[in-house]
Amino acid sequence: MAYDHHYAVFTSFIALALSACTLTLAMDALQDFCVADLKGSPTINGFACKDPKTVQASDFSFGGLHIPGNTSNAFGSKVTPAFVTQIPGLNTFGISMARVDYARGGINPPHTHPRATEILTVIKGTLEVGFVTSNPENRLVSKVLRKGDVFVFPIGLVHFQRNTGHRNAVAIAALSSQNPGVITVANAVFGSKPDIPTDVLAKAFQVDRSVVQKLQAKF
Template sequence: MAKHILLYGLVALSFCCFVFAFEPSPLQDFCVADPANSARVNGLACKNPMSVSVDDFSFSGLHLPGNTSNPVGSRVTPVTVAQLPGLNTLGISMVRIDYAPWGINPPHTHPRATEILTVLEGSLQVGFVTSNPDNSHITKVLQKGDVFVFPVGLVHYQRNVGNVNAVAIAALSSQNPGVITIANAVFGSKPDIANDILAKAFQVDKSIVDQLQAKF
């Protein structure tokens, strides 16, 4: 009997840990972010409900194409708590992503969110890589109306595989999902990661690392 109680306790504890691994549920109808408040909390402090307006719950601009004239040929337009204060404590956000022909959204991760992406226009190759030791590459070409999910924390990317512009909308399971672009983080850190460390990690000559660090 004692073994059963211990087993049930461990199962219950596991479920509790799973729940607390994600953003907590709100304890009130809303908690509109107050960027003027300097209080340090896991999220943003709440604005006085009496000063909340309808504008705190709306955002305009996702109908506007992003400027893709950059080296990677894509532009992400975010709608996180920074742009939409009413998202505070609600555990969701979204982005619009525009892609020039053959443009990419480079390999990156979201440390705090799963992402679900819908193609609105064009064709996208999408993919993610599973964790060590397998590092399986899960990839597919999506057409207009197709949906794909990128599990939380895994490295993923998108590429426009057409000769016309492509557009996608993605939802994320955090008000502030964060983004770590792999190339920028590794080769553009401040201060630099020592080139001998990166040379050994990527198994290339130090001169190649120096070239990459100069680009970022």
């Protein structure tokens, strides 16, 4: 019994120590910054660091979010990112931003960010926004936002925005990753290279193969 007690105490201590180490590694930075060396490829946790002696103020700034995006496209929207590729100083910090412009009736089509939660603030106009919960519920959570309103899109969930006002709209998004990624649902499903087999998509969407072929042709 004494052996069992000591073993239980020992294993509890080890578990606590490992938890503390994990928290330390996850939270404590070992340097002031790790400005991305964009000439190399991303590693498992971001880009390699530039030599700190070569870092400039320009590595931490970006001057593009005041410029309206060109919304003359099929969706009537334009995303202007301020990710690590635009601001190398964001590397490893787990944050980024984007500006989204919407023409009248424009949409930011259903998409996901596989590596980030997004919080969106309406700067101008009126937007209908929403996300869909996971299977099997697949419940749409949506709301109409006006200037100054804020909405959160949980990480990995399919979400969208639509301009429901009578003029152009603008929003600023903040994301919990320096490289959040984006998967536009229609592009991924109907525009993959090579194509997802037509019969697979026909069965998945419960439509005729000719419908799938028409959709694939658009992408």
